[in-house]
Amino acid sequence: MIEFNNETLANGVGVIRPVGRLNMVSAPHLGANIDALISDGTVRLVVDLAGTDFIDSSGLGALITGLKKTRQAGGDLRLANPTAQITAVLEMTNLNKVLQPVSSVDGAY
Amino acid sequence: MTSRQLAIRLIVLATAILGLNYIIWRWMVSISWDAWWIAVPLVLAETYSLLDSLLFGVTMWRYRERETPPPPPPGLTVDVFVTTYNEPLDLVMGTARAARSIEYPHRTWILDDGNRAELRAIAEAEGIGWITRSEDWANRPRHAKAGNLNNALLATDGEFMLILDADQIPDPRILDHTLGYFNNRRMALVQTPQVFVNVPPHDPLGSQAPLFYGPIQQGKDGWNAAFFCGSNAIIRREALMQLGVMRYVSETELALNKALRTADKVVAKARRQLGPGQERLAAALSTVAADLRQVRRELSEGRAIADVTYRFQARVDTVARNLVAEDFVALHAELNSIEGLSRTIDVDGSLAIVDEVALDRLSQRDWSPLGAVETVRVLIDSVNAEKAGEAQAVMPLATISVTEDMATCMRLHSLGWESAYHHEKLADGLAPEDLDSMLTQRLRWAQGTMQVMFRENPVLQKGLSLAQRLMYLATMWSYLAGFAAVAYIAAPVIYLILGILPVQSLSNEFFLRLIPFLVVNQILFLVVGRGVTTWRGQQYSLALFPTWIKSVTSAFGNVFLGRDLDFRVTPKTLQARKRLPWHLVRPQLVAMAVLVLAAVVGVVRLLLGQGDLLGSSVNFVWIAFDLLIFSVVIQAVRYPGYDAWLDSTQKKEGNP
Numbered sequence: 001m002i003e004f005n006n007e008t009l010a011n012g013v014g015v016i017r018p019v020g021r022l023n024m025v026s027a028p029h030l031g032a033n034i035d036a037l038i039s040d041g042t043v044r045l046v047v048d049l050a051g052t053d054f055i056d057s058s059g060l061g062a063l064i065t066g067l068k069k070t071r072q073a074g075g076d077l078r079l080a081n082p083t084a085q086i087t088a089v090l091e092m093t094n095l096n097k098v099l100q101p102v103s104s105v106d107g108a109y
Numbered sequence: 110m111t112s113r114q115l116a117i118r119l120i121v122l123a124t125a126i127l128g129l130n131y132i133i134w135r136w137m138v139s140i141s142w143d144a145w146w147i148a149v150p151l152v153l154a155e156t157y158s159l160l161d162s163l164l165f166g167v168t169m170w171r172y173r174e175r176e177t178p179p180p181p182p183p184g185l186t187v188d189v190f191v192t193t194y195n196e197p198l199d200l201v202m203g204t205a206r207a208a209r210s211i212e213y214p215h216r217t218w219i220l221d222d223g224n225r226a227e228l229r230a231i232a233e234a235e236g237i238g239w240i241t242r243s244e245d246w247a248n249r250p251r252h253a254k255a256g257n258l259n260n261a262l263l264a265t266d267g268e269f270m271l272i273l274d275a276d277q278i279p280d281p282r283i284l285d286h287t288l289g290y291f292n293n294r295r296m297a298l299v300q301t302p303q304v305f306v307n308v309p310p311h312d313p314l315g316s317q318a319p320l321f322y323g324p325i326q327q328g329k330d331g332w333n334a335a336f337f338c339g340s341n342a343i344i345r346r347e348a349l350m351q352l353g354v355m356r357y358v359s360e361t362e363l364a365l366n367k368a369l370r371t372a373d374k375v376v377a378k379a380r381r382q383l384g385p386g387q388e389r390l391a392a393a394l395s396t397v398a399a400d401l402r403q404v405r406r407e408l409s410e411g412r413a414i415a416d417v418t419y420r421f422q423a424r425v426d427t428v429a430r431n432l433v434a435e436d437f438v439a440l441h442a443e444l445n446s447i448e449g450l451s452r453t454i455d456v457d458g459s460l461a462i463v464d465e466v467a468l469d470r471l472s473q474r475d476w477s478p479l480g481a482v483e484t485v486r487v488l489i490d491s492v493n494a495e496k497a498g499e500a501q502a503v504m505p506l507a508t509i510s511v512t513e514d515m516a517t518c519m520r521l522h523s524l525g526w527e528s529a530y531h532h533e534k535l536a537d538g539l540a541p542e543d544l545d546s547m548l549t550q551r552l553r554w555a556q557g558t559m560q561v562m563f564r565e566n567p568v569l570q571k572g573l574s575l576a577q578r579l580m581y582l583a584t585m586w587s588y589l590a591g592f593a594a595v596a597y598i599a600a601p602v603i604y605l606i607l608g609i610l611p612v613q614s615l616s617n618e619f620f621l622r623l624i625p626f627l628v629v630n631q632i633l634f635l636v637v638g639r640g641v642t643t644w645r646g647q648q649y650s651l652a653l654f655p656t657w658i659k660s661v662t663s664a665f666g667n668v669f670l671g672r673d674l675d676f677r678v679t680p681k682t683l684q685a686r687k688r689l690p691w692h693l694v695r696p697q698l699v700a701m702a703v704l705v706l707a708a709v710v711g712v713v714r715l716l717l718g719q720g721d722l723l724g725s726s727v728n729f730v731w732i733a734f735d736l737l738i739f740s741v742v743i744q745a746v747r748y749p750g751y752d753a754w755l756d757s758t759q760k761k762e763g764n765p
Binding site (some may be wrong): 016024025027028030057058060061064065067068071072076077078093094096097098100 | 186264266268328346347351352353355358359362412414415419495496497502503505
């Protein structure tokens with residue numbers, strides 16, 4: 001299963017840390033976490049993927065939905081610390097053309 | 110290769126050789142150019158029919174009957190979707206209950222596009238899930254059934270989904286018999302037949318499609334091009350989601366490039382229109398133009414679209430804000446210069462705060478003085494990687510057509526996924542029972558197919574094999590039959606009434622080339638169909654010519670001219686009627702009347718010694734064939750619906 005260890009940084013950036021597998025079962029949980037942060041007014045988000053072992057297309061779909069929602073709220077969503085599997089999936093689907101991960105949460109904004 | 114496959118291939122080859130032998134001669138030698146206005150349409154129609162036949166031959170070349178798949182492993186997660194829009198509740202619930210009784214463990218959901226509280230209450234009371242559109246869909250394009258399914262995809266999480274129309278009652282074994290195909294990791298989709306139980310054996314409305322849900326699907330399957338037909342199909346979620354993500358990326362790229370081109374034009378135009386004394390504005394526009402160049406540079410360096418658009422927006426925001434701030438400072442200086450006024454405003458330093466808020470407000474898009482900058486930003490905003498105009502950024506099921514199935518399937522194939530056709534009836538369907546509903550349904554299918562042909566022509570799609578392109582083309586091609594039908598009606602009429610022959614002469618050569626082709630072509634249907642009745646289908650493929658023509662023209666108008674399709678959902682229940690709906694087939698009735706009239710004129714001309722006996726005879730046979738084809742609409746109009754038909758047959762047989 002998946003767990004989320006979230007925190008809000010001093011500069012107001014929200015960090016979401018999905019720990020486990022981000023697949024069709026857990027993707028809706030990621031969506032719910034993003035929605036909760038946005039409704040709290042935290043619209044600049046980083047998804048820290050260091051603890052995410054695996055991602056599938058549903059997980060990517062949830063990231064895109066998150067990007068759409070944060071942008072609509074005037075913020076942004078960025079990715080950090082992808083594992084090799086995640087980088088491979090991003091490249092396979094060309095999603096890296098839209099969302100390019102950075103190597104650390106601090107460097108995201 | 111089995112002997113049956115070998116026989117089919119030999120007949121296909123014979124059809125192709127004989128057909129080409131005929132059509133090449135027709136083009137090279139036989140056309141009567143004096144009467145080109147009918148001779149050319151006729152030979153075009155014949156060429157159309159020959160290509161149709163050749164495409165059918167290609168389909169049959171790799172005809173395959175799949176072996177029974179292994180039983181599925183336990184523990185797969187499956188969602189069963191029953192899609193509904195406005196069907197009666199008992200019809201929906203009947204299907205939903207049958208879906209709940211499917212043996213392989215699964216969850217059952219009603220996808221209620223009608224958002225009916227009553228249906229929700231009944232469904233949930235029986236332990237069936239109920240899903241309707243989320244708030245995101247308010248005031249956004251709904252995309253019909255594709256939208257309904259896309260919405261449900263984000264609300265559920267099974268590895269596989271079975272899609273059922275509200276009028277397709279599933280067999281409890283449907284999942285056990287099909288999930289085994291997915292042991293193949295590349296298998297994205299399994300389609301099972303759509304067979305209808307409320308149809309009499311003589312099938313007056315041509316509801317059953319035994320040739321399609323049989324040899325044609327099995328032939329397409331041989332080329333890894335078995336079609337998805339909207340219902341009674343099982344799909345792998347991962348394949349659909351991958352499709353959705355990749356479409357999102359390519360559409361975002363496309364939209365951004367388009368927006369950048371438009372943005373250049375907008376800025377250039379705004380700069381040309383600047384008058385003297387607008388140096389500040391000119392400077393701002395230069396900054397924006399430079400920013401646009403930087404966007405391009407960053408994209409060409411391979412920077413991510415989301416980053417690039419985000420930074421661009423931030424820079425344009427700054428430009429707009431600075432302009433407003435300067436205006437504001439000037440305004441302030443003026444206010445302060447008015448004696449006595451400054452003291453009342455500038456009391457406790459709160460003006461600074463007010464300023465910030467006002468500044469934000471004024472630099473927002475609707476209040477900003479910088480029209481051009483704003484337009485550019487709105488443009489880039491619109492592709493902002495966020496797809497603000499759509500309810501969901503990711504739309505796995507294709508929304509480019511009123512029939513989402515074909516386009517979705519083609520995209521899956523072009524990504525390298527596989528599909529299978531499972532030839533076993535695993536659902537009892539209900540077909541429309543009256544002519545109006547049937548015509549509406551056929552028009553919708555044809556329009557959907559034509560939309561795909563115009564928007565994503567299989568010939569131009571990357572990633573498809575040549576054979577897959579031909580398989581999609583074959584189905585689209587068959588919907589163009591309406592134009593050929595007009596030529597087939599007109600030619601004998603023109604000959605018998607005006608005495609104008611569209612071929613140079615009805616020589617022996619003509620018959621020697623044509624008749625063997627026609628015979629072999631029919632043999633192909635006989636062998637392939639193995640006794641299934643294909644005659645009804647052949648009749649309707651010509652008799653519905655007004656529907657097919659309308660589908661092409663309306664889809665063309667929709668895709669290229671932005672017109673409405675005039676789309677109606679197929680009614681699933683018998684439409685009440687007071688008198689027979691002859692008006693629905695008026696073009697066919699007119700055609701039949703003209704054909705009969707032409708035959709009468711032909712006889713009179715023969716009696717007066719004006720006509721040629723051989724030519725007239727050939728055209729009499731032709732007219733008889735046309736009338737036989739079109740006669741199907743008469744029984745279609747008179748068909749009272751399945752229950753009434755059952756009652757009347759029982760009375761005839763003397764049963765109580």
